[in-house]
Amino acid sequence: MVSRRAFLSGAAASVGGSLAGPAWASAPERSLRPLVRPDGFLARTIPDAADIIARADLGGRVGFAVADATTGEMLEVGHPLYGLPPASVAKAVTTAYALDRLGPGYRFRTRLVSDGVLADGRLDGDLWLIGSGDPLFDTDALAGMARSLADFGVREVTGQLRLATDALPTIYQIDPGQLPHAGYNPSISSMNLNFNRVHFEWTRENGDYTVTMQARSASYSPGVQTSRMVIEDRDYPVYTYEDTEARDEWTVARGALGNGGARWLPTRRPAAYMAEVFQTIARSYGIVLDGPAFSEGAPTDAAVLVEHVSEPLEDILRGMMLWSTNLTAEVVGLLATQAGGVRPATLAESGAEMAAWMEERLGARTPHFVDHSGLGVDSRIRPQDMTRALVSAGPNGLLRNLMKDIPMRDASGNPVADHPLSVVAKTGTLNFVSTLAGYVRLPTGRDLAFAIFCADLDRRAALTEAQMERPPGGRSYNGRAKRLQQALIERWGVIHA
Template sequence: MNLTRRGLLAGLGATVVVYPVLARAQAQIGAVAPVATLPEVLFDVEAAVAKAKLGGEVSFAVMDAATGAVLAERHADAMMAPASTLKVVTSLYALQKLGPDHRFVTRVLRSGDDLILAGGADPLLDTDGLARLAADTAKAWQGTPPKRFLVWGGALPRRDRIAEEQDDYLPYNPAISGMILNFNRVHLGWKAGQFMLEARGGSQSPRSYTVAVGAADRASPLFTYDGSGKKESWTMARSAMGKSGARWLPVRRPELYAGDVFQTLCRAKGLVLPTPEVQEAAPNGTEVATLSSAPLSQIIRGMLKYSTNLTAEAIGLSASGAASPQASAQQMQDWLRTILPEDHFEFHDHSGLSAQNRLTAVSLTRLLVKEGDRDGLRDLLKHIPLRDEKGQAKDSDITVLAKTGTLNFVSNLSGYAKAADGREIAFTILTGDEPRRAANEGRELPEGVRSWTRRSKIMQQAMIEGWLDGGPAQIAGPAVAAGQASVVR
């Protein structure tokens, strides 16, 4: 017999929302946990939901992290936009397909008198790393300077942006390519009406010559983009500039951007390269220099902390080897189906940026319980501090390791929470106002989204504290009652 919260409430004719709490299962994942009788209401979730005033849907699933016993749920099978919590799925997928020690390699090849910069889909390659590669190349190159300088980005399928529905100028929605530099972003700064575009790194920030920007006398839009010429061309609304400012812009021609920067860095070391050209065919030649990335596990740790969309796409596409982003998302979906054959989900990318992605709270929580320890995902998740009413981190006996997920009028949290006495839960909380999200698709900070997101996060924290601070009875429940409930299978 499968016993759910809705079934219990319907049978009791309850008008006050309480949550059934299942006894801690003694068997391993795949066993059936007995059902506990309803404890006293230690935390009124519905009151927290009402106080948040989010509208839309609030869905969650809470399970014992060791056994998978379902401890609490609310609309846990509702198909919701996962936003960046989808990166949890992508992380597990990449770890299992590539291995935690996998490294991405950027190569410089010599083919006759041609020099080829071959991208290896390294999502963390920055200007400082490219400078080291340029120095090694200049030192190793023998003879006359190259007659042609080619850049290859075919290690990944090419796409002008991750999600078409997002605004052109959003830096977290750049082009996808096997040649990645600075997350395929260029740094724009302006002062007294003058613009500066840089490939900004930690210690090296050469000028970018493949991107241009100018001011336009208009109130909106903030930016316009034109990729029809030899350069990527942006205009910025003069009314939004002020005296000075800075921001990142996405790069749509990553091979030429990286080639331009590499040319500058090589020149500084005495090797003069011709104007970069894009090479479509897979390169052949003798290796002149190489640069390896950090191991995949370290890359994933940073991705989960900073939620970098391009990193998620790069590791997901590398894991699948698919010919297109759409096919790659489908392969990840098929992989997850082998783990959760009866669950419902729909993927259209690896980062969660697409508005078409759908996932349920119960599916993501089951995945955390079943697969989270296999490749060390739990230890790669970000520590989420609990905060007081002023938003300041506060002392707490609860430790939260989780992944956030945010779109306009979508705010999610999924991971693990552990009490001081060792009780640990896996949980997923999904909140979303779909009509407002759809109405503000791709816009940067629409009216009301900041306060909406803040209220959602306050509610999420209240739920975690309520589930764990109520004491052992909140998790284990009182004496076992008749009946059984399904747990993770």
């Protein structure tokens, strides 16, 4: 297991002895040094970066920077100092931030505790459920805790089920600019269950619909009352949402349902959601729990009855980088900020702390984060600073090992087997925003670090709410952006080999 700071050592010592060394100062819009080109016919076939960008015809702006990942030497740039939305590439920064502040071996712990007395199966006192923000905690894990409580000998609880919610601030949603039913935009709290999503399923029989709202996991699917769905006779909007005192109230357009289907919807009351599911499962073991009640913290002298321990943070972050789970990014980012001595109330406050950390530790200039996942389009990173961060992390560091393989593709979009370039990176996609940042290993063994940011923010801003889920031209933009990214990587793989 590497230490929490080892991943940052990488090639930092070789960049002039400082993360803010002269190799990075005042980079021009285009490379000042002549590009090294191979001789002969091949040299004449390599398109210039500007030509590659022009042919993509994306509109908006494209910025990129590529450097030698070992020495930090900047090799080629285009608009490197213009800050653009990183989208989910921000998760690479969040990963480095969390590893530095928490360490790769950090584990989340969810506990059942009590300061009451247990005798003959009767717990005389309250039962506390203490969340730590575990982003992977699901109904299976909660059921395991209920089963362990029964195995511990608890048959009756005279007090209430109480939930301690002080591990993290409760945040209503990641990005208020998203559609209300976007499952990737859930609430955040110390009590996270099933990524704070509810499984909505509908089936049609004899012209009518049956609807279920469940806390579904691999082995359990308990129904919930904290979220309710009503079908209404309309075609648009597909979903409406209202946050009432009792529950999340949803409606769905009958005209959009077809013969059946399912989707995950966000929950805006995660602690109440977890309490309801736990009470339901505990009841199946014969344990009836009154409540719930919510408090900031549990009694300090409470005894631990049951504990669920997560996987190490390193493994959690590997999954986050692969699946780009927003909730995980926000939780680990908030915890990293708290580990630095700041208790943020909002994601923007925590994002500002991560930006300050990026400036201090990675030598970035004026990064701006409104969250830790990249879901908010108002975050900004300069391509040069993102590349610089990757150099600081090192071509063989832990950050690289947590990134996913990016296959190189042919002109038809099919992966090329045994391609001479090996690419690992983090992707990012928002409407009319496409980003990629990571490492390229050349056939010679040389490692490059790069960032490519594409964004047409005017086109994005012009979208109506009805267009946001499937924006006109969005799929074409994303495809052309990805082909541009591949073409730039192919170019670098030849001229810098």
